[in-house]
Amino acid sequence: MDWGSIFELSLRELIGVQAIVFALAAIGINVQFGYTGLLNFGQAAFAAVGGYGIAVIVTTYDMSFWLGLVVGIAGAVVLALLLGIPTLRLRADYLAIVTIAASEIVRLVGRSAWGRDVFGGSDGITGFSNDFYDLNPFSEPLELGPFEFRERVLWVLAVGWTLVAICTLVVFLLMRSPWGRVLKGIREDEDAVRSLGKNVYAYKMQSLVIGGVMGALAGMVYSLFQGAMQPDVYATNFTFFAYAILILGGAATVFGPVLGAMIVWFSFQFIDLALRGAIGQGYIPDWLMDSNDTGAVRFMLTGVVLILLLVFRPQGILGDRREIALDAR
């Protein structure tokens, strides 16, 4: 097995597009879950709405790319309001069930033959990313040590990491503001905050909207990078990955989601390549698994890591155990 190239390819994922997408999605969940204690299990829906915003506006209705961006973000805001109004007054698990239901609704409608004229059915939509790549200022590939990035990838990475940086900064600034302290107060004891005269419902709603918009950005980056908007990318596993990333990095920390995303995609790639290599070399016998099984192994590992983290280190890598008292209200 060529460990050198396996390591090299895995290191690439540290700053790869997947890491960006899931960092953005996890930053959004961090605002909702980490700081406010809201269980949004429908981040995939927000990402899908962001992706569809651009794809539908540009390809289906042949309008401007910039309008697509606006529609994608507005769509996420509307979705957050729709989900929040019935559930934010209820116990935490109601929001969880409603948001996971919403993410399946978005996916099912998106891939249905019924909505095919607008959403492109299960094949999704393509051909909306040209405007984005026309803006690309990079004209030649960049070589960075052993890595070489093509112009297109370079442009996505630049935009993506800029977005991650902006979102991280926004979270950092918001959470040291009085507004952020109210959010943390809601997470710790909702009734106490209410007794201080704060409108808990409004604060929760704002948190849901902000986190949702960040999720929409994740979907936009991913569909622009792929050049395609496919509904099945945004299944519930998308959300669960983002949760695993957030909890690994450390919920309620500013850099936790970013660190988690980088580590998770590095290890996914590493495990995937190592397993494939071992299968190719015959170290893992054929009857046990073939290279198609590596995907299932990845999901199982995510589950194991999620359980172990919550049992033994709920605060993740960067977190503070006292701060993140995960408990239902």
Add this chain to the structure above:
Amino acid sequence: MQKLARCLGALLAVLAAVLLAAPAAAQGSGETVHGTLTYQDAPVEGVTITVSSADGEEVGTATTAADGTWEVPVPGPGDYAVVLDAATLPSTAPGVARDTIETTVNPQQRKVVLFRVGTPESGGGEQPAPSQTAPSEGGEGEAPGAGTESGGGAEAEAGDDVTATAGNNRFLQLLISGVRFGLILGLAGLGLSLVFGTTGLTNFAHGELILFGAVAALLLNQAGMPVLLAALLAAVLSGVFGWGQDRGFWRPLRKKPTGLIALMIISIGVSLILRYLTQFIIGGGRETYDQYTYQDPISIGPVFVTTRDLVIMGICLVLLAGVALALTRTRMGKAIRAVADNPALAAASGINVDRVITTVWTAGTALAGLSGVFFGMIQGVDYLMGMRVLLLVFAATVLGGLGTAWGAMVGALVVGVFIEVSSYVVPSELKTAGVLVVLILILLFRPQGILGRRERVG
């Protein structure tokens, strides 16, 4: 803490053992060929569809489920031939316009292939009589390509010769399948509702408990056991699985103690592990039992029902009534309701809360496992079935009132009937989405559910 670590270690060891023993058949990179088979807007069940690769090698087979859907995972991108076995079409469907469709699958694509059930358009030669019992062969190969791969064009030919009367009774027919679905769903949801009632845990791994029963029966069946025996054994195994899960995993976590939200996320981890372990073991395709997958329906008054469905509905009714009686009449049932009401008070009055919770886990998982076998008989078994059913179970329990056993039963019936009857107005691929929309609307107006007590739940 130490005990917990040991338990986790044991769980991992079991996992590893299963992994080592599992034959590798899974296809993980996600390319599949799938579609929905409908005739006159009604799903067609029990039709065999075979996918072969370009060089003629068979890749996999699927049988259409009760909702007409089928799916065959393919090993990778490339050209495939999809063949519908016209001999397996039910007698109500006259044939298929083109029984072989060639298609190209792109990387990571889930390709839609739609067969057009109905009288062949081009030849017009085959016009099966309404009373014909033997299914006709598919139409001429050169039938117009409409309806292939397109995702649209799923509309079946409106053959005016066949089932004109059945069309009038479609509502009743849908009602029957709705009741069937609802009863099985009720069986599936009881465990979720009772576990929530007694421990407060919203168990996202409950779908995988349903899956566990279906897969256990499938593996036993594939090992040569008749389906009925396999179903019984699968229910028992599920009960043992539930017992072990509570004793070895959830109880230590409760003792630790772990917060409810942390437990909820842990249950997501459990569900991921179980779901993809299943994919690892049975592969990504849809498997079927070797008996009771398809029966010719018998006519009762205006509707058609299969004996299998009648038996399933009977068993579900008996079990649901049994649980209801047990909850109201037996000591354990009363203890369960006491713990659901107030665990601390129940413990103070001498009820062994841990034993009650373990009983709930055992019985709930056994019922869920049995419902999984029923779902498997009707729709076939695939590793995602738990996930699909879970959302409907959630909808049913929330609808009926989270944590109440009666609520779970009533909610499940409502959801089951609604989901089937709604295909009257909603495209059948969207009926799940329809139910979930209704769930959200109900939460808006009556968060405590239909039967839940009117109290502040926030």
